[in-house]
Amino acid sequence: MSETFLTAPVDDRSARDLAASGLRLALVDTADSAAFDAWIAADFRGFHSERPTPEVLEEARGFLADRRTTAVYDDPATSPVGTVNSWVAPLTVPGGEQVGAWAISSVTVAPTHRRRGIATALLGSELRTADRLGVPLAILTVSESVIYGRWGFGPATFAGEWRVDTKRVRWAGADTPGRLAFTEPDEYRATATAVLDRVMAGRPGEIALSPYLAERLIGPLKGSEDPNRYRLVRYDSVDGEPEGFVSYIVKGNDDFTKHSVEVVYLAAATDAALLALWRFLLELDLVAEVRAYTRGVDEPLPALVSDVRGAKLASVEDHLWVRILDVPAALTARRYERDGELVLDVIDDLGFAAGRFRLRVADGAATVEATDAEADVSLPIASLGSVYLGHATAPGLALAGRITGDADALDRLFRTATPPRLSTWF
Ligand SMILES: CC(C)(COP(=O)(O)OP(=O)(O)OC[C@H]1O[C@@H](n2cnc3c(N)ncnc32)[C@H](O)[C@@H]1OP(=O)(O)O)[C@@H](O)C(=O)NCCC(=O)NCCS
CATH class of the missing domain: 3.30.1050.10 (SCP2 sterol-binding domain)
Known part of the structure; x- marks a missing residue:
């Protein structure tokens, strides 16, 4: 059987470099729940998240088992001092083709072992393995923008945070026929996944989502803050076709007329869905502000409201980083x-x-x-x-x-x- 991203062995060079400092590079068997739990806990710790509960670990094991999962160990400790995982994600490129890209996530190094070349070994191992398997490019999203340039990644998409002062604006977009309805993740999951597939295939820079990545956009994962505050609203076209949804959280403050809405995800496979869902958010009563993150820098919001200054692009940040490995491909x-x-x-x-x-x-x-x-x-x-x-x-x-x-x-x-x-x- 030919090697896949899951079965390819760890990279020799990185394994040797780490062994020279007494460290061991290894793939984690995600069917071994003790080893996988230790890896997941190290990943959470790396990102300063809460210690995962047994319930969170169980969910994470289910969702992350299909990734190539790599750890660095300082034996005999069983908690990894370095983590990374990866998989081949279909990346939509200009023209609409979806290209298999080596997606890298969960890069962490224990603070007890920082600046000893562990990240260098992990990234080198990922890139050499991807290259050996003929994957033409690698991609990642980053918590800090200063880290990945040295490995040949460049920022290729930018994401905007939008804030709308809903007391200041009125809807100035086109009519919004179609139907909106509250729904629940359990009843809507399959439809939402199909909608997300259309959204992700429809725009260069998006990646087809694994069940884990889709689930985070549809409803709360175990251990999410305020899981009972999540709301999910679906949009179906006039013809009854599911074309979009929005998941969001409403947060209160001292003034009951001025709640704020945080959009978890707005999925719109069509312009009609985009219009109807934005209108829904902007016209929510008892709400003073709507915030949406990781939207396109070209989100058409300013054109959809009566007062352009009421819809602000509050920040723009680098988001997807691309590392080309095979120029012709x-x-x-x-x-x-x-x-x-x-x-x-x-x-x-x-x-x-x-x-x-x-x-x-x-x-x-x-x-x-x-x-x-x-x-x-x-x-x-x-x-x-x-x-x-x-x-x-x-x-x-x-x-x-x-x-x-x-x-x-x-x-x-x-x-x-x-x-x-x-x-x-x-
Ligand atoms: C970022 C992180 C993975 C770096 O790991 P590390 O093992 O200390 O990195 P290395 O020792 O291999 O360093 C490689 C190079 O990157 C530089 N570097 C690493 N992290 C850096 C940072 N946060 N800022 C600036 N430079 C950094 C190092 O100085 C070193 O440079 P040099 O080769 O010129 O000496 C680690 O600090 C970490 O786990 N951070 C928390 C989680 C995180 O931010 N992960 C990134 C997710 S996208």
Whole structure:
């Protein structure tokens, strides 16, 4: 049987590097609940979360068992001092293709063992394993933005936090026919999952969700804060087609007329669903503010309200980071909105993707071949990751010296009219 992301052994080089400092790199058998619980608890501790209860551990074991789960041990202690997990996630790229991307999560190092090269060994192991299995790119979402550039990741999508002062605005969008109804996760789960599949396939930057990632958007996981405050509202089109939902929490304060709403997730597979669900949120009575996180920077809210300043993009942050491992495979997987030709000189200090490539785009489809012709553009692999999904990052990177040569031509070729978006964490 050929190797898969689950069965491939740990990377030799990382295992050797760690062994030289008395540490052991190993895959965790997720069927061994004691070992898996210790790994999950170490992951929670790494992110400063509460100690997981037996109930939380049981749920997490069920949800996370299908990931490649790696630990670093300082034997004989059974609690890992380093954790990471990974799986191959279908990433939507411009043009709508879903490309298998090596998704990396749960990178933690015990504070007792920091800055001893454990993260370096874990990331090296992930990237070399992905590369060996022929996966063309790796992706992650980050808690700190300073960590992953050194491994060739570049920020490729940006996420906005929106705040709406609902006392200040009235609905100024189009009519919202269709039907809204409260529902419960247990009765709606299968439909919600189908809606999420459409949402994730419909926008570059989104990834198809595992049951765990979907579940977090539909309802509270075990151990969530305020699980009884979650509300779930579905939207069905005029024809009765399920096209969206919103999960949210209402929080109170001293003034009963000024609750605030935190949107857990707004899923809209169609424009009609997007309109109806935003309208629902903005017209909730006894609410003064609606907050939504991890939305696109192009969320159309300002156009949907009577007072543009009542709907604010409160912050914009880097969100999905992309690390290209195979330039020809990655660049031919996406489509382009303009035709053109460029010779790219790609620099990769880690050696995965370096080379000079001629990219030719005709009728939106690319061909890529190695060349020794003079380069039009020269850029480190992290910058190629940043422009890959279509976000307009090239001008800034050129100003900063992280793209040299004809950055305008690169921008024209890679940029998409609609910016990419990833609307969840993983
Ligand atoms: C981030 C984290 C994984 C780093 O682990 P680590 O084993 O200490 O990292 P390493 O020893 O391999 O360091 C690799 C390099 O990254 C740098 N680095 C690591 N963490 C950094 C941080 N938070 N800020 C800035 N630089 C950092 C190190 O200084 C080192 O640089 P050098 O190669 O120039 O010396 C660890 O601090 C951690 O678990 N943090 C909490 C969880 C977290 O934030 N995870 C990231 C989730 S996306």
